[in-house]
Structures are given as structure tokens and as C-alpha cells.
Amino acid sequence: METLDQEARAIVVTDERPSATTQPSLREGIAFGCDYNPEQWDRAVWREDVALMREAGVDLVALNIFGWSHIEPRPGEYDFDGLDEIIGLLHEAGIRINLGTGTSSAPPWLTHRHPEILPEAADGTTRFPGGRQAWCPSSAVFRRYALALVEKVAERYGQHPAVALWHVSNELGCHNALCYDDESAEAFRGWLRARYGTIERLNSAWGTSFWSQTYSAFEEILPPRLTLSSRNPGQVLDFHRFSSDALLDHYRAETAVLRRHSDVPVTTNFMVTAHIRNLDYWTWAPEMDVVANDHYLDHRLAEPAAELSFASDLTRGLAGGEPWLLMEQSTGSVNWQPHNLAKAPGQLTRNSLSHVARGADAICFFQWRASLQGSEKFHSALVPHAGTDSDLWREVVDLSRTLDRLDELAGTRVQADVALLFSWENWWAADGESRPTHAVDYLSQVHAMHASLTRSGHTVDVVRPGASLEGYGLVVVPSLYLVRDEEARVLSDFAEAGGHVVVTFFSGIVDEEDRVRPGGYPGAFRDLLGVSVEEFAPVLPGQVLTLASGRSASLWSERTRARGAEVLDSFADGPSAGRPAITRRALPGGGAAWYIATHLDAADLDGVLREAAAGAGVVPIGDPREPGLEVVRRANEERSYLFLINHTDHAIDHPATGIDIVSGDPVEGAAHVPAGFVSVIREESAA
């Protein structure tokens, strides 16, 4: 066993929780890194791997993510030989470590000894080991074993000079977020007691007077297990809130152990993606020393690259505008979608620089070397099965060199001109089992608005309802069905103070207890918007709705009346023919409140949002005539950097003056960006 290097670390710690900006190890530049699962390989391969990592310029490696069965092969018996050795090798090579606590997947001895930790689905069936993450978030037994492991890992490596970041578990809640077993039921009841105090309050919040659901005591409450009919929506919503909190509690428990042994920043990898929605990251983010996200292009969506931009903007929102870390992405295909597409030449670089443009200060990958066995053997990696004599490896090395040239912009902040409100609670509530139409889902509405703004050249900050809107000219609110009074008030105050807002259909409908705000939709925003909706009238998928102006729409119409707003367009056909479809209320302070009562076709939505932005005096940074050129600016007080990412198959010129730090070439008046290329211009004067 190698001796660990315990020499003191030169860290400037200014408060109890070190932040990314006080950590020299995390702000030296744009980090380039990967997950490394050396447990899969013979030790001879480790040395080759470390040499190759140096060749590729890897400087941050995530280790021990799935290490539990290796470092604790039998209960209470620890073997750190392998981990010591690989940490030593990486340290000698000057590579920093993002050290996993190793608790993400329980070893077989644990589930064999304690099958009660296994999660249970809504239908009461057990989820067995043999995959990963087979543990119930509320299991006290699992927690005890996990924290014992964290204690050992933190004790051993807490002062190691190579450890730059702690990585708690892995993608908490990826598979096991919702557990319905008896132990979770007990924990859920405890959570409800703390939230409501009395059973009467709970009955009122859940509307249990309907369908004979009134509880006489907390003991009667179960998680929302499978039922014959639709389940109580309040119960389902609170179970989501509880489940998110239960895993956050697990994160806190591991973090508390780490802090007793180490000053190194702590994080976990979020999953801000289109298909995972079980954690309310607005409540999680403040507890991270630095926000980290995993992102994979999702080819089940119509516009995977547009979703990447949204996820990046949302991750930056979670980081409060500070730089964040892309903890995982893929070099090529994944293995878990129905059709796993390879990346086109150059796409890896464009995707990576989109993340950097939108605030990432680290670009990391799953995983270093492609597995030969196991579930992910057909998942791409930095070292593919084909080896290093491959185009993929060459692009990886090239990307790493490009990121080195961008080191100087680490720590700068993204400049955005529009804010978009997004809420996980709303996602849970709006996409409930019983809703006006299953053809409309919340995230698609959010994506549609974000993509439209992006196409028009805007950079969008994604913020939580209730967040300060100061500094924005325009705020967009897609389908915010659930909204608290105080959150609605922030929006009204913003508009009354001269701000411009665009609210879309199915917003403002219920309060935080999922209780309809009576008197006409969109309840919480009715006065602000100057409209009142009497009835929803969605249409079947495929039906085209035409507006009086000739605009096209689909999926949704409603019977709206203008009460103070100007009608800009109305339904020409369909179930709401003659009723307003787009309205605008001018506010005395110079602001405006727009309402869109249907799902507009993309081009028509672009037109409406451009008009709203122009009215707000918000000028896009990108060129709306070249929607395939992604234009984003990062800046600090001294300098600004303009990202020009050409996603098209033709060269594009864009106004800029300075130095292209990717190519090293001077730029005078206009940058010429060839098809598929990226320029990052250090601009001559600060923005």
C-alpha cells in the first residue's frame, strides 16, 4: 500500500463552506476531465491510461464513483490499495481528483444482508439489485452503511493534495427518487406532520373532502401507491416534494461527514435533462459549493441542441449566474436511448463550447476508456474501443487544446438579456394525471419558448419564480400553472415598474396547494394581463387552429375575454372562434403584459416574441436572420468574450473586433466563421 501524501494544502478558505471561487484548484482555467472507472482494468492499463491522460491534457478525474464493492469488499473490511495507487499515479501526473464518496450503488453483500433497503415501486413491487442505485432514499440501514463508508473515504483522502472536489454519490435520484415502501411511508408522514402540523390542515391542503378521502390521523396516510382511479393530486405533489427533500437530506448527511475531514468543495452531479424531473434543484443548488451538471444530447427530442442550450442556461440559473461544471457528457453516442446516434465531426467541440459559452468552467465526460463489459460497453468514451488511432481520439485531444486556449475566460459571467421562469414544482403539478389535455406538457412549452428566444439571438437566463427580475427588459413565463401569491407579485411589480412580460396559456391557475384560483383563469395573473378565461378548449393533436391574422396554432384554445388588454389576434376557427388569442396590456409605467392563449407555430411564436422584445427595447446579441449561429457573450469587469458557434453547413460572418483566441487570428470588424466551426473573440473593448 502506498503512503499517502498528507502535506498541507494551500487553500484560501474565507468562510465555512469553500466556494469554487475561493478554490485555486477549481479556477485555474477551463478544466477538461472525465469519469475514470479503473476497477474495470488491470493495473498495467492504469499506467497507460495516466500517460494518455497527460497526452490528452486531462486535468480533472472523477474516481470512486461506483467503488463501494472494491473498497469495502466485505462488511467493515476496507481495502484502499487500488484507490491509493491510482490516486498516487494521477497525483504524480499533476492531475486533480474529483473524488466520489462511492455510495451510489450498494455492494451485493449489503443488499443480501439487508434486503429491506431495496426500493419499492408504486405498485408495491421490489426493485432488485443487479443494476445500480438499488436503495431506498429513506432507508436508515442504507444511510448507516453509506455514512460509515464516507467516513473511511474522507478520513483517508480528506487532506490529500490531489483531491480538488468531493463528488457525493452519483446522480442522486437517477433511478430511485420515488420509493413507496413502508419506511418511505413513515418518513413521508413525518414530513407531512412537519409541513402541516395538524391533520385538518393536511385535509384542507389536499382537498380530501372530495371522494371520501378525509383522513382522521396521519397514521392513515400512505405514499401515492398505485390506485384504481387517478390519485389525489395534492398527495402526489407533496410526495414529489418529500422525495426531493429525502435525497437532499442524504446529500447533507454525506456532506456533513466530508466537512469533518476536509475543506475541499463538495458537490454532486445534477441531471438537468429532459427526461428526469424528480428533484427540485432550486432547493438543492444553494447547498452545493459549486453546481455541476450531467448533460447528454437527447435524440428523442425534435431539437436536441436546443435542449442543450436550455439545460445549460438552467444550470447557470441554479448556480446563481456563477460558473458551473459540466460533470458528464459523451464524446459520441450513449447506450440508453432507443437510437444512439454518433456525433458528427466537430459536433463534440460545438456541444462543449456551447456549454462553456453558457457558463461552464469545466468540460468533463463519462467515461475515460470505453468498457469491454457491463451495461455501458456501447457507450462512447474518450478512449474508444478502436483505440487512439481514431478520429474520435484526435478530436478529443484537439478539444482539450482548444479549452486550454480558453483558460483566461474562466470565472467570467454570461450576459443575458431575457429571463424565463422555470419551476420543478410546477412540472410535477402541471403534468398531473388529470389535466385539460395530455397533448400539452410543461417542459415542451418551456422548450418552445426558450428555443424561440434563442433562434432570435437572445441569451436567456432561466430563473425560479419569485427570483429578482431586476436588470431584465423582458421576462417570459411559459405555462406556469402553479404559482404562489408572492411569486406572482414579483412579476406584477416588475411589470408595474416598467418591465415587459409574456405569459402563456395554463399559467397562474392554482396556488401552492394545487387549489384553483377562482374567478376566471389565469387567476394569479388575471389583473396583470387584463384578461379572463372562462373555459379551456384544447383541441386534438393534428388539428390546426387559424388566427385572424393568418397565424397558425395547435393543441390549445380557450374562451378568453379581454378585460383591459388590447386584443392583437383572435381565434378564427376552432372551439374558441372569435375569442382573443394574443393580447397585450400596456401598463402606466411603460411596461407591457402580453398573453398568448394558444400553442403558436414556431415561426409565429418567433414573430410575437420579437415584437415583445422590441417593445421592451431588448436587442438580441445574435442575428435573427442566422438562427444557426449561436452567439453568446461572457465577460468580467475587464474583458469580454464573444462566442460564435456555427451549427450550419455554410460560413457566416458576424460583426466583431478583437482576437479569435481559438485560432489566434485578429478579427477586424467581422469574424468569418466557417461551417461547423467555433470562434471565441476576445473583444477589444469591455462589453
Ligand code: GLA
Ligand atoms: C450517467 C451516469 C454515468 C453513466 C452515464 C451514461 O450520467 O452518471 O455513470 O451511466 O449516465 O450516459
